[in-house]
Amino acid sequence: MQTERLKADSAGLARAAELLSAGQLVAIPTETVYGLAGDARDGTAVARIYAAKGRPSFNPLIVHLPDLEAARRIAHLTPQAETLARAFWPGALTMVLPLRQDAPIASLVTAGLPTIAIRVPAHPAAQALLRRFGGPLAAPSANASGRISPTSAGHVLDPDGGLDGRIAAVLDAGPCPVGLESTIIGWDADSPLLLRPGGIPAEAVEAALSRPLAHPGQDSGQDPDRPTAPGQLTSHYAPQASLRLNAATPRAGETFIAFGAPGPLSLSETGDLTQAAARLFDLLRQADRLGRPIAVAPIPDHGLGAAINDRLRRAAAPRD
Ligand code: TXA
Ligand code: MG
Numbered sequence: 001m002q003t004e005r006l007k008a009d010s011a012g013l014a015r016a017a018e019l020l021s022a023g024q025l026v027a028i029p030t031e032t033v034y035g036l037a038g039d040a041r042d043g044t045a046v047a048r049i050y051a052a053k054g055r056p057s058f059n060p061l062i063v064h065l066p067d068l069e070a071a072r073r074i075a076h077l078t079p080q081a082e083t084l085a086r087a088f089w090p091g092a093l094t095m096v097l098p099l100r101q102d103a104p105i106a107s108l109v110t111a112g113l114p115t116i117a118i119r120v121p122a123h124p125a126a127q128a129l130l131r132r133f134g135g136p137l138a139a140p141s142a143n144a145s146g147r148i149s150p151t152s153a154g155h156v157l158d159p160d161g162g163l164d165g166r167i168a169a170v171l172d173a174g175p176c177p178v179g180l181e182s183t184i185i186g187w188d189a190d191s192p193l194l195l196r197p198g199g200i201p202a203e204a205v206e207a208a209l210s211r212p213l214a215h216p217g218q219d220s221g222q223d224p225d226r227p228t229a230p231g232q233l234t235s236h237y238a239p240q241a242s243l244r245l246n247a248a249t250p251r252a253g254e255t256f257i258a259f260g261a262p263g264p265l266s267l268s269e270t271g272d273l274t275q276a277a278a279r280l281f282d283l284l285r286q287a288d289r290l291g292r293p294i295a296v297a298p299i300p301d302h303g304l305g306a307a308i309n310d311r312l313r314r315a316a317a318p319r320d
Contacts, residue, residue: 024168035139090122092199179278247295
């Protein structure tokens, strides 16, 4: 398959919508990372997503919708969910909510679960495509399973482990402004849970809800590539090179990713966590290409720093 590279202009959006309507896959920009989109109503299209990613099993996917009204047609929004939707949508927040019985969603999307993960993305190209296509789009991150999430169209098509030749098209709108996947919130009865730290700081979600988030464990098995045994981390956002975290200075032979200091590979010279999040996956790829072990400076563990550290711990975890 020849992967078409589409610009996010009117002609490109029309072509992307046409391919999606034909059950094909298109990698699309969102504010967080590029997603591998398929029609969430079409079981065959959804099956193609798993096949293209080489996912080991059918794990549930996030469904992308244009607005809150569309979300209400797919899932039951509890009062807490309505509060979060008003505070953070469109944006980098995903909520796991009870699936409506009448929702036109292929069962493979939810892997048969009674819940569904939904998100209203803010990226103008994602918004324009959702409106043009006129249906829900299932989209995991547009990387092969276990690889670093793509924050540019070039990453999606990376000859080393990318999806070139495995998907119909990529819609190129430049680099993703947030650069980290969405924050995923779920509920245990009435108690809100942080299922995955991400582009919206957990503290902001807690402030909007006026209550703390339970952390069911960073390795609770909610992520398809996360382990099910407690206390273990599997390799997920994995570069080829080994990764050493909380490194004050590099050792001989290491490539150093700096934070709060200048350097050829600095997440943020000024120590800005938003800038660091946006650069993280791109810098990991750049460092990996140098073929040496990678060391990363300490990142403060608050706000977006918690999500950055979560991704770094996964990238540093022992490989299968
Ligand atoms: O920023 C993002 O969230 C990106 C962009 C493309 O939207 N998407 C993304 O998707 O990161 P993915 O498939 O790589 O991660 C989806 C996560 C997985 O950890 C999955 O297990 C969880 O969402 N998930 C989906 N449905 C779920 C459900 N019903 N219950 C619990 N977890 C769910
Ligand atoms: Mg992913």
